[in-house]
Amino acid sequence: MGIDLVRFFGMLVHVTDTDSADYDYGVFSFASKAEVLDKAKEYWNPGKTQFWIDSGVPLVIDRREEYYLWDMSGKRLIDLHLNGGTYNLGHRNPEVVQALTVAMQHFDMGNHHFPALARTALAEALVTSAPAGLSKVIYGSGGGEAIDIALKTARHATQKRKIVSIAKAYHGHTGLAVGTGDDRFSKLFLADQPEEFPHVPFNDLNAMEEALRGRDVAAVIMETIPATYGFPLPDPGYLHAVKKLCQEFDALYIADEVQTGLMRTGELWGIAKEGIQPDILVTGKGISGGMYPIACVLVRDEHAGWLTEDGFGHISTFGGAELGCIAAIKALEICSRPETRSMVHYIADRVGTGLRAIQAEYPDWFVGIRQNGVILGLEFHHPQGAKYVMRQLYENGVWAIFSTLDPRVLQFKPGILLKPEVVDEVLDRTEVAIGRAYREAMGGRS
């Protein structure tokens, strides 16, 4: 769907409504979707805005509820992108909304200088739920900042500078975090520092050992399953071996659990499901139910020395904002329920079974399913395969995103509270979309 169609839909809405501002949101309004897209390019981000128009996904998210999104045109989408797990509990989860609404009668963001009610309560809840040994919580305002905090903590604890990460990894785009990721994002801002941030291929133990052998590495940072790379699964034993190498060469193991935590693997923390006790654990996105930004770093006492040496060592006005903490306490509680865990196992089973049935229909096109719980990467036999499927899914009312760093692979991320009938609907829509994408990719539109 190109820009013209978008304008066409915008006009349709326009002519059927007599108000001058057809989209009135109280503190602002627009006449049409076309106006939003134009102004987004003019005042906000022309590159991003145009990218989605060109990709056939001219989405401007309007209403949001449960796992549904509505484009301004009124088109409904089932959200299987979840913005990287931010909407793990659905959009505007009523329990999180209620907790926040009530809290707003009493709390604001708080003052980061002081010990605080909600920050303390969340820290206790996180430590109680976390893999053994993690005992202190440090807050950031977002995942990138939390990664920076994790890296700074590792550097302080080890008095070493090097950070090893996985090639094509994504851990955020803040000052230090950007160094752990793909060059694309550091070179753009002249922020690449290859000597301090060596990258090694995923699932390559020899490369990892090579990188650590010099004992000059402060930490290895890894997503338990790398998201933007299309969720390639760690080979059996790989993460354990990396953890062992870290111990051998005095480096800390930082588990980036932003996308693999919060019950998405069928256990609260993906790294705990692997049976690994990391030195540092980072959580973000879904931790506050998509309602108020916050991210958290969990560290062991033995690496938390800077909190005593200079408690003001990392200052962040919005880090650990108390409203975010309250949303996070509720989100963590929902994720931790035995009912939720059971449902995730059911969802994972039904989605997996349904996708394998679809795969049987298109074995040469839909060539692989990477799955751990409700974290899925669907592999297609075409270098840009996932983009075709993404576009067809969008046409068919499902929003799932291709993997930035491996566009053969579609990220397919059902929410952990998805209802059985919605799972079935998703599978119906996915079957059609995969078939259409196949015919489109193989030449000639369906």
Add this chain to the structure above:
Amino acid sequence: MTALLADIPLEPAGVPRGRAMVERAQWASLAFATYDIETVRRIAQAAAEAGERVAAELGIAAVEETGFGVAEHKKLKNVACSVGIWNTYRDHDYVSPVLHPDRGIVEVPRPAGVVIALTPSTNPVATVFFKIMLALLTRNAIIICPHPFAKRVCTEAAHAMAEAAVAAGAPDGCIQVVEEPSIPLVNALMTDARVDVIVATGGTAMVRAAYRSGNPAIGVGPGNVPVMVDATADIAAAAHRIVASKAFDNSILCTNESVLIVEEKAAAGLEAALRREGAYVLAGEEIDAVKGVMFDGTSFDTAWVGKSAKQIAEAAGIKVPANTRILVAPFPLVVPEEMLAHEKLCPVLGMVVVPSAARGIDAARAVLRISGAGHSAAIHSEDAVTIMAFASAVPVLRVAVNVGNSLGSAGIETHLAPTMTIGTGFFGRSSVGENLEPKHLINMTRIAYPSHGSSAMPDFSALQPWHEPAGAVPPYPIASNMEGAPSLVRADDPQDELRDEIRRMVVEELREILRG
């Protein structure tokens, strides 16, 4: 926290948890609905035996927690509602298709789905067991919502059966229990659109709320059981049965006799026989003293539910013999303002003497005008004409003949379906008029061929739509590249040349996209 943030009332914490239980139950019910009969029987038997194992211990615990009833009698009911139910229905099949080739019809059983079971404090464990057994036999997921007075023992009872059922292959979450019941939580559960049926055993208010919920409901009304003894009855046997039934679990079953109606000719003999069985017949001021204790103004004081005859006599300041099992309170006329004509969940039996069997039937009707319509009645008689006249005039849906009503109408000592839930039908504003049994928790999908024979029904006998689950339900979500993960098509081998080629293309195209 609530105190500080009182402006907006927070939903009680249990309510969202309850909704999560419904969601989990829904998943469980979808899985359960595909199980085959052999697996269902294995699960039901395992749960029944688990119930039997804890029957005695939970009988004691129930009396301790609620203060109602007699532990030994509760054990009997717990056994009856676990292995007893299993033995009754072990050869029944609520799972496999039923063929009617002569009529060109095939019936395919379909479970309700998610059952919300409200259970009373009076028969806590037995009702929990009973409803779980019915749910398992019919492949339904069930959420037990116990009366708060009995929440601990009901939780234990449900957990005992749930663990055994899941160990035998039942889907995870098919038996859940609300550990901290509250009015908002019960309301939230009953009105949840994902609930398929509510089975409500309890007070009238709760039952009516179930019907108002907007969800399908099977509710039962209260009892108020008239028992008539006519001149043809075997008086000694009748007295024996009535006293035993009235004393059973201190009258806590809703089927316990409330008002004894005796034909004048038999009255003196029956009174003497009752005394021989351990009844103490109150007289004069004693009657008012007992009424004063039992009735709190215009209603039965629930503090006396399931208490013993001796405790009640003592409270009324009456000395009774040590072997007293029930108190009999004579009164002249069945009218609404006579409190002794109302339901009494304690071993006090009202008694009226009538000049004839016909007048006795009138009296029984009068009892049911007060409450208990659609429930049960008993008659001790050798005269089929009187029994038929009684059964066709009195608005109840079961008449137990020459047997104690407590266990007679409950189906334990008759061929009625054994039950802890008495359907009171249209008389009692209920959707079910029978003793609740498994068939009430399924519907049938009917495959129907034309009646004029233009298309003959093929042989469906070898077709079995249900199957045994392959393993734990749901399976543990192991990563798809681990040993034991289900796979249909293997993802390409990482060494594969094609894959390397694709990777090279990916890198190139990526570069193009990102820079272009």
